[in-house]
Amino acid sequence: MNLILKILFLLLVYSVSFSQNSNKIHFKNISVKEGLSFPAINCILQDKNGFMWVGTEVGLNKYNSQRFNTFYNNPADSTSISNDNISSLFQDSRQNIWVGTLTGLNIYNHKNSSFRKFQEKALNTKKIVAIAGNIGSKVWALTHEELVCINQKFNIEQQLKLNSLSTETGLTAWSAAKFDKKGNLWLSTNKGVRLFDPKAKKLTNPLNDQINITITTVDFYSNIYFDSIGNLWVGLRGNGVKYYSFIEKKWTFIDGISSKYINGIYEDGDKNIWICTGRNGLNIYNPKTHKVEIIKYAEMPESNLMSNSISCIYGDSKGGIWLGTFNSGLLYYYQHQLKFNLYYSKGQISGISSNYITSFANDKRNNVWIGVGEEGLLYFDRQKRSFKKVNPNVKKFKTVAELKENFYILSLHLSKDEKHLFVGTLTGLFDYDIVSNKWYFYQNNRFVSGHLQGGYINSMVSDGL
Structure with a gap:
């Protein structure tokens, strides 16, 4: 081997981009060919160990950034998941993974990679549309008809029907639940955002939120999201997106978005709000300029946004942003990735x-x-x-x-x-x-004192003098 290792380098002079301009966003597509069970994504979660959990219409996936481990229902196995269609995911303060499906609620057992199915009628026959929890040990599961509270021993502590919580005319459906930092439970309904009063066991309307969605099917989409300064964001199918400022005590609608069919809301590290639509791509709202950037695959193929039909969005602990789509699997973007x-x-x-x-x-x-x-x-x-x-x-x-x-x-x-x-x-x-x-x-002259003793100068270092 020669003393000189002749290695061919291409000079890469890198610069880190923190800009949120749409022309600098490029997604990595992760789908069936990488091992994902199905390309239609319903929900995404990162657990405390860093694993990504992906709920699809056909199977639950656990992803370690290299490969997928997939879970399906097996009628002959009582420890398998209750249904292949995964509707919601949640990790509680004790690091239990809760999995909502089309026909019931499950808890994942890390030790033997099995599932505990809830046998109670309220939780084993109905779609789990949302799961929420706060710092305490109780977990709340939302079906289309009931709000169910489960204690630390996995027993049902409360089982509250929608029509018993409110006598409000026309309030017939809900589809999202979220705790704020103060431990208040907020619910998104077809009449607007409502606050659950656990003592009175009633829904209240402290934000004076009034909308009117006529429900022809129980599968309407809605979202609740709290940003870093405590604003409450709501996205509804057919009614766009708005946020409530608890400081200014008012609602503000976001204009200029590509579609009113909202499936996900997320705040990135630059405080921009990502708004995902089910029909017309991705919107990025800048709260400082009040401008909206729209990213669509057909109009911006360099973004690698493989689908304009986005079903959900999730931000991981390292600043990565994950999009679920209805037909193209996962899309991943790391905001502070090196650009060469x-x-x-x-x-x-x-x-x-x-x-x-x-x-x-x-x-x-x-x-x-x-x-x-x-x-x-x-x-x-x-x-x-x-x-x-x-x-x-x-x-x-x-x-x-x-x-x-x-x-x-x-x-x-x-x-x-x-x-x-x-x-x-x-x-x-x-x-x-x-x-x-x-x-x-x-x-170099090895025969003369004070001269270099060799000609090949492969490396140099300073002695600090």
Whole structure:
């Protein structure tokens, strides 16, 4: 093996993008070919161990970023999940995974990867449309007709029918439940957002929210979401999205979104609100400018938004954003992912004379000295995004050919004061005095005291003196 490992580098000068512009968003698609059980997604959850749980219309999936472990109903196995159609997911304060299905509620047993089915009639025959819990040990499950409270021993503590909680005319359906930071339970109904009063066992309307959705089917979509400053966001099928400010004590509708059929709301790390629609793509609302960016697959294929029919949205603990779709599986976006700019040799356009990159030295301004093997030395100005060829001026070498023969760069080292750039080559060491723009060459001569004892300068390090 040669002393010099000839490794071909493509120069990647990276920049981290924190902008939320739609033209910088690119999703990774994760679907059936990666092992997902079915491309229609109903719900997403990340557990405390970092695993992603994905509920589809055909199977529950546990994802470790490499592969899926899938769970199905098996009529012959009493420990299997109650139904393949997963409607809701929740993890409680004791790290139990609660799984709502089309026909009942389940709890996942981590030790043996099995499920405990609830046998009570209220929880084993009906669709679980939502599951909610707060810091305490109680969990609330929502069916289309009832609100069911389950205690720490997994026993039903309360079973409240919708018509017993409210006498409000026309209030006939609910489909979302969410606790706020104060421990209040909010419910989204076809008449608006209602607060559950646990003492009186009644629904109240403290936000004076009045809408009128005529329910022709119990499967209407609605969402409740609390942002980082405590605003309550609501999305309803056919009625768009709005939020309530507890500080200003008023509702505000968001105009300019692509569709009024809302399936998900989420606040990203830049405080932008993502609004997912079931028919017309993704909307990103900027609360500072009050502008909405719309992302649709047909109009913006570079985003890799594989479907405009988005069913749900979820933000993980590392800042990743997951979208579920009705027909294309999962879409994943990491907000602070590294974005690379690629520079390569293509004549005079890029300024790089070769793709054979042997060494780098970075200065305090983040500009880069680049060794390009036999093609010499380049200086990259990051702000201008331009390359400059730096030619050594050493009187010892009489011709360009002689200089090139001795200026095959193997390594670079920039002094701490950034006044000297040391260039290691096949035949010796060059010292470039950057301030005076002068070059010095130290040639190998192992027979002379004080000279370099070898010609191959593969690496250099400063001793701090």
